[in-house]
Amino acid sequence: MKGGRPGTLLWVSVPGPELESEDRRFLERIDPAGVVIFRENVRSADQVRELNMAIRQSCPSGRVLIAVDQEGGRVARLREGVPALPPMRALGKTGDTVLIREAGRDLGRALRGLGFDVDFAPVLDVDSNSANPVIGDRSFSSDPRSVGLLAMAFAEGLASEGILPCGKHFPGHGDTDLDSHLALPVVSAPWEILENRELVPFRMAIDAGIPLMMTAHVVYPALDASLPATLSRPIVSGLLRDRLGYKGLVLSDDLLMEAVARSGVSVAAESALAAGCDGLLVLRNRDAALKVFDTVENKIREGWSPAIRAVERFDEWMRANPFRGVGR
Secondary structure: OOOOHHHHEEOOOOOOOOOOHHHHEEEEEEEEEEEEHOOOOOOOOHHHHHHHHHHHHHHOOOOEEEEEEEEEEEOOOOOOOOOOOOOHHHHHHOOOHHHHHHHHHHHHHHHHHHHOOEEEEOOOOOOOOOOOOOOOOHOOOOOOOHHHHHHHHHHHHHHHHOOEEEEEOOOOOOOOOOEEEEEOOOOOOOOOHHHHHHHHHHHHHHHHHOOOEEEOEOOOOOOOOOOOOHOOHOOOOOOOOHHHHOOOOEEEEOOOOOOHOOOOHHHHHHHHHOOOOOEEEEOOHHHHHHHHHHHHHHHOOOOHHHHHHHHHHHHHHHHOOOOOOOOO
């Protein structure tokens, strides 16, 4: 298709531990950039390895990225065949970058052996609100610089074994008191606090060349008075890309989460692309993923520049190997 392949912009999921004929047709049609594995896809290590192989064989382009949320602690989709890591807060309390890099390396080696390409980790959010129902012990620390140093040690470990790390959730989800799966959180901190607290770990990750970044479904009135980060051009393009100079791939969080899905998933997808996102996560809902695919296909056919530019960025990114690590 002139202007690029629409599936390049989609990250999707499949419903079970094995691919059914309908799953194969779905993957063949969309030919997505990424497929995300969830707990319902997992029975055993050998079964996950076989599922990942079947997913690759079902995607015509042959370049699908298979991803998983495997942070440690309560966010761990896999229970067999990978190290049982504690929450990142527990690792962070050691302050030991060597130990944390080794934990990332051990996890990366296991994930690579199971056929994964991407781990949606590390969390770069600062643990700054004890009432936060989503982040809490997923964060390395309440100190911004420590978060950056320790998260990048973990990311370097993953990358050393061929797993692409993904920093999240830009520009910082640590100071929220609502769950963006269920509501639209707001971080009302002024710019000075955002700059010196939330953005510190993200700056460090950008300097290290982290290849993937995931946005937050959170409103930051100091940056955009009304739109959550995922849908905000001032935040994604203005702050992340232009001001901070990020050159990697920008992924939305799941567009079916309540914080952004209120006007419909197609509207959210268009808004995320207009904001500057490169990848649209539409998970655990095949009909919604197909709807977004049709929307993106039409936009590319119409020559809509945000979609076409996102395809171009993905193609450029796939040719690059941007992750260097801290001080490398």
